[in-house]
Amino acid sequence: MSWDRPPAQSAGSRTDGDAERSADADVDRTPVADADVCVIGAGPAGGIVADRLADAGLEVVVLEAGPRFDPSDRHARQERAIRPAYDRPAVWDGHPERDAYESSGARHYPLNYTRAKGVGGSTLHWQGMVMRLHEDDFNSASARGVGPDWPIDYEDLRPYYAEAERELGIAGADDNPFAPPREEPHPMPAFPPSYSDSLFAEACEELEIAMHSVPNARNSERYDGRSACVGYGTCEPVCPSGAKYDATVHVERAETKGATVIDRVPVQRLAHGPDAIDAAVYAAPDGEEHRQHADAFVVACGGVETPRLLLLSESSHYPDGLANSSGTVGKFFMEHLFAGTGGILDERTRLNHVGFLTSESHQFYDDADAEYAPFKLEFLNYGGPAALEMAPPAMALEGEDWGDDLLERLRTEYGNQIGVGALVEQLPREDSYIGLDPDRTDDRGNPVPDVHWTIDDRALRTLDRANEIQERVLGELGAEITWQVGPENAGPAFHHMGTTRMSDDPAESVVGPDLRTHDLENCWIASSSVFPTGGATNPTLTIAALALKAADHVLEVL
Amino acid sequence: MELTRRDAVAALGALGVGGTLSGCVAPPGAEPLDVDRIREVLVAAAEVVYPSEVTGTATFVESFLEGRLEDPTHAAGLDEAVADLDEHAAVWFDESFAALSIEDRDRALRGIGAADADENPDGTTAERVRYYVVNDLLLALYASPAGGELVGIENPQGHAGGLDSYQRGPGA
Numbered sequence: 001m002s003w004d005r006p007p008a009q010s011a012g013s014r015t016d017g018d019a020e021r022s023a024d025a026d027v028d029r030t031p032v033a034d035a036d037v038c039v040i041g042a043g044p045a046g047g048i049v050a051d052r053l054a055d056a057g058l059e060v061v062v063l064e065a066g067p068r069f070d071p072s073d074r075h076a077r078q079e080r081a082i083r084p085a086y087d088r089p090a091v092w093d094g095h096p097e098r099d100a101y102e103s104s105g106a107r108h109y110p111l112n113y114t115r116a117k118g119v120g121g122s123t124l125h126w127q128g129m130v131m132r133l134h135e136d137d138f139n140s141a142s143a144r145g146v147g148p149d150w151p152i153d154y155e156d157l158r159p160y161y162a163e164a165e166r167e168l169g170i171a172g173a174d175d176n177p178f179a180p181p182r183e184e185p186h187p188m189p190a191f192p193p194s195y196s197d198s199l200f201a202e203a204c205e206e207l208e209i210a211m212h213s214v215p216n217a218r219n220s221e222r223y224d225g226r227s228a229c230v231g232y233g234t235c236e237p238v239c240p241s242g243a244k245y246d247a248t249v250h251v252e253r254a255e256t257k258g259a260t261v262i263d264r265v266p267v268q269r270l271a272h273g274p275d276a277i278d279a280a281v282y283a284a285p286d287g288e289e290h291r292q293h294a295d296a297f298v299v300a301c302g303g304v305e306t307p308r309l310l311l312l313s314e315s316s317h318y319p320d321g322l323a324n325s326s327g328t329v330g331k332f333f334m335e336h337l338f339a340g341t342g343g344i345l346d347e348r349t350r351l352n353h354v355g356f357l358t359s360e361s362h363q364f365y366d367d368a369d370a371e372y373a374p375f376k377l378e379f380l381n382y383g384g385p386a387a388l389e390m391a392p393p394a395m396a397l398e399g400e401d402w403g404d405d406l407l408e409r410l411r412t413e414y415g416n417q418i419g420v421g422a423l424v425e426q427l428p429r430e431d432s433y434i435g436l437d438p439d440r441t442d443d444r445g446n447p448v449p450d451v452h453w454t455i456d457d458r459a460l461r462t463l464d465r466a467n468e469i470q471e472r473v474l475g476e477l478g479a480e481i482t483w484q485v486g487p488e489n490a491g492p493a494f495h496h497m498g499t500t501r502m503s504d505d506p507a508e509s510v511v512g513p514d515l516r517t518h519d520l521e522n523c524w525i526a527s528s529s530v531f532p533t534g535g536a537t538n539p540t541l542t543i544a545a546l547a548l549k550a551a552d553h554v555l556e557v558l
Numbered sequence: 559m560e561l562t563r564r565d566a567v568a569a570l571g572a573l574g575v576g577g578t579l580s581g582c583v584a585p586p587g588a589e590p591l592d593v594d595r596i597r598e599v600l601v602a603a604a605e606v607v608y609p610s611e612v613t614g615t616a617t618f619v620e621s622f623l624e625g626r627l628e629d630p631t632h633a634a635g636l637d638e639a640v641a642d643l644d645e646h647a648a649v650w651f652d653e654s655f656a657a658l659s660i661e662d663r664d665r666a667l668r669g670i671g672a673a674d675a676d677e678n679p680d681g682t683t684a685e686r687v688r689y690y691v692v693n694d695l696l697l698a699l700y701a702s703p704a705g706g707e708l709v710g711i712e713n714p715q716g717h718a719g720g721l722d723s724y725q726r727g728p729g730a
Contacts, residue, residue: 075574082572082716083697085677085689195727220721231724232572233715240574241718353713353724381724392714393700397693400673402607403664406696410709 024264029284031292032061032260036558038280038294039063040267040309043121044540045526045547046300047250048167052551054257058558061292062251062259063282065266065305066117067093069124071248074240081234082394091237092116092124097443098266101304102450105432109451111304114494116237119263122302122494123246123540125237127356127387128217130170130541132161134365134374135180137535145370146458147427148532151504151513154180157545164544165215168245169223172215178362188220190358191229195350196418197359200379203476204361209469211379214357217245217540224249235355236387265290266444270297270313270322276522277322283444296522296554300547303333303496303529307434308449310500310510323500323510323517330435332428332501333453334534336493339375339463339486340385341470342419343479349418352382352391364469365536373425373462374536377469383417385485390417418479422466423493425536427456434499453492460487495528495539502530515550522557526550561614561704566621569702572716575625591637597623598656599640604695606663609708612699622698632690635679639690642683646670667692 037053039046042064054060069092080086089099089112099117103109116124135154140147158180165172165186172186190213193201197211204211218235219228229243239246255261265282268289272278279291299306307330313322321329361377368374383390392414401409426432432454436447467486474481485491503509506518511530517523526547528539597620604615627633647655647666655666667673671684677693678685697716699705706714710728713719 072574075572078716079573079697082701083677083689083693085679191721192725194724198727229721230718231713231720232718233713348710348728350711350724350726350728352711352715353719354721355715388715392706392709392711393697393716396696396700397677402673402692402696404609404611406607407609407611407708410700415710 025286029262029265029290031290032059035059035061035292035294037061037296037298037554038292039298039300040280041121041300041302041305042119042247042251042261042263043300043302044123044247044250045543046121046298047247047254048544048547049298049300049526049551049554050254050259051250051257052548053554054254054259056555060254060259061294062254062261063265063267063280063292064119064261064263065098066119066263068119068261068263069093071242074238077238078232078234078240081237081388082397084394084398088113088125088237092118095443100440100442100448102437102440102448103453104437104450105453107453107455109453109492111449111451114492114496115302115304119251119261120246120248126246126494126540127236128244129357129538130165130168130215130217131537132180132182133535133537133542134178134362136366136368137374137533137537140533144368148501148503150532151502156513157542157549158183160545160548161541163548164541167250167548168217168541168544169219169226170215170217171220173213176212176362177210178365186215188223190214191216191220191356193358194354194381196381197379199345199349199418199477200359200420200473203473206476207472209361209377209473210363211359211361214360216356218356219243229354231354233353233355233391234388267309268312268444268446270309270523272313272315272317272322272520274317276520296524296558298524298526298550298554300526302527303499304434304449304451306525306527306529307499308436311436312446318519323519323523325519326507326509328501328508329510330499331430331433332498333432333434333451333496334426334428334498334531335453336495336534336536336538337424337426337455337459337463337490338385338493339422339424339466339470339490340380340419341467341474341481341484342380342384342417343474343481343483344416345418345477345479346416348415350415351380351417352387352414354381355387357381368425371458371461372465373427373458375422375424375462375466376536377466378421378423380419380421383414383419384483385421390414418474418477420470420473422470423536423538424459424462424466424490425534426459428498428501428533429454429456455490463487463490493538495534497528497531497534497539500525500527500529501532503532514553515546516553524550524554559612559704559708561612561618561699563617563621565702565704566618566625566698568704568717569622569698570625571718572697572701573625575628591627591633592641593627595644596627596636596640598654599643600691600695602656602658602663603667603691605660606667607692607695608699612708619695619698626694635686636690636694639686643667643670643687643691
């Protein structure tokens with residue numbers, strides 16, 4: 001199969017869906033004959049599963065709803081990231097009709113700011129922080145008295161974590177005294193701490209708060225044929241150098257091993273009998289529907305589209321949605337909550353030179369109990385909640401000033417910022433869910449996902465606690481606090497979790513510890529949607545580890 | 559601070575235009591552009607929107623423009639925005655934009671609405687002038703290491719300045 005490459009688009013040109021469809025009309029998007037495995041979704045989970053199974057000699061086909069992006073367009077996307085004319089979804093060609101959604105919860109959920117559809121999935125726009133969950137995260141009920149226990153322990157996932165660290169390519173150091181035990185060094189040395197980290201270090205020493213390095217899925221030296229980081233500073237939402245891992249690495253690797261990747265083909269439903277999936281029914285850009293048959297199916301569409309696809313696939317066998325005998329598909333939607341406090345110092349802090357973090361603290365993580373959630377502190381290498389907001393040149397492009405007035409403003413407003421963030425766990429609740437909106441459809445006529453996001457009181461209390469600690473740190477530094485994100489205005493960290501939860505009990509979950517659905521013998525789910533609880537570490541390393549585990553379980557059966 | 563051709567090449571790096579600048583100012587097959595007018599207007603506008611302490615503006619802008627015009631979509635939008643700005647100057651000042659004094663160029667840009675407008679490549683005249691003229695020039699300057707140094711950041715976002723500067727303190 002040959003792939004079209006759309007022409008590089010300048011930042012000034014909008015994506016034209018009709019033109020795209022016309023341009024690639026001659027691309028073969030027909031099903032692959034005799035497929036062993038159909039993987040739905042070309043993000044990190046789908047890419048890793050496809051790579052592993054193709055490596056084992058299986059005939060693998062990957063169906064991806066979004067487009068395959070041309071690597072040569074990444075600088076144009078970087079310009080979009082910097083310029084105020086473009087919002088976050090525009091960086092990766094978000095499509096308002098294809099990506100339509102509703103947000104019916106008490107807190108608005110900005111879904112299209114939190115995801116990217118296309119080959120690579122949301123790793124295209126992620127920041128790249130990669131930590132293992134703590135041991136107690138797998139045993140929340142037993143260790144903390146709230147939430148469910150996972151049906152697997154840290155020890156079960158430990159070898160997969162090590163493998164995932166090699167697969168993604170992680171720069172890290174074994175200097176986090178609060179992290180779970182590990183067996184080998186990270187593949188690359190950690191990035192050295194920033195200058196602003198050194199300012200925090202003095203304050204944290206006074207307050208007896210331990211700082212340590214951040215494991216990053218970006219190359220601190222050349223790795224896996226990809227460049228070392230060159231400091232573009234726009235990691236989130238785009239890395240033009242390729243130093244930051246994204247799932248195109250595994251998708252392309254899978255293709256070299258014989259896998260077939262078909263882009264722009266949203267799966268409409270999964271055709272099935274009582275015990276097994278027969279075919280993934282997908283729509284091609286020309287509107288024609290195709291049926292991809294396979295012996296096994298791996299659904300890897302993330303925490304929102306995975307439950308949506310199952311709910312869209314309801315039938316007489318499964319009137320409430322496929323694989324939903326438990327009634328839990330879409331339930332227990334979780335996010336990590338961002339808390340932050342920032343301000344200004346009377347000295348230069350030298351932020352915004354790079355777009356990633358180099359230091360954090362897990363010191364308070366394992367104090368968690370029924371009253372307070374686990375959380376970690378993040379020492380920001382940029383000025384505010386968003387990396388691009390308070391940095392030249394983006395600051396220069398907004399405002400009514402130019403010339404000497406603009407330069408004076410930039411010199412005044414840039415350079416003295418300081419900020420501390422935090423990620424806080426949210427407990428799973430039935431009233432936090434992904435459903436189908438009955439009144440609105442997408443560009444293919446399917447009901448759009450309805451994000452009904454609800455936050456528990458424990459998380460809100462913990463946001464307060466994180467804010468208090470952040471205030472102490474900034475107070476020790478002598479900062480004037482100018483912004484705070486806490487219980488009243490906390491937003492999501494763009495981590496979708498929990499909507500097809502994993503448990504040994506089929507009555508309360510969608511998949512078992514082997515990631516296979518309880519209801520269907522040939523359907524596995526590789527996604528953060530299987531997380532029973534979310535912990536307070538960024539989820540992608542755990543997604544990758546579970547994807548490797550899922551691939552092993554598929555291979556046990558085929 | 560003197561801006562150089564090398565600074566312009568660095569600014570173009572943020573946009574993915576690398577290597578040597580060939581001197582080609584219109585891509586093959588593109589609609590004919592009034593390249594001379596674009597060059598004159600942008601250099602003239604840069605003298606307004608750039609701080610007075612920078613010199614070498616003409617060389618910097620012309621070099622940046624060489625790379626910028628390699629993108630046909632951007633070149634067409636730029637050509638149109640420049641034509642609108644020039645026409646506005648002719649109506650209000652009876653002169654081309656480049657022929658105006660710096661004070662009148664400032665008035666012309668503000669009069670067309672570029673100071674108040676949000677940039678938008680597909681928007682109103684004011685929004686397009688803001689995007690293609692004012693903000694393109696500001697992006698070129700402040701995404702370059704030379705412009706970053708004016709503000710105190712040697713490695714501004716969009717510039718691949720490596721991993722040393724983030725570790726350095728203000729005195730280093």
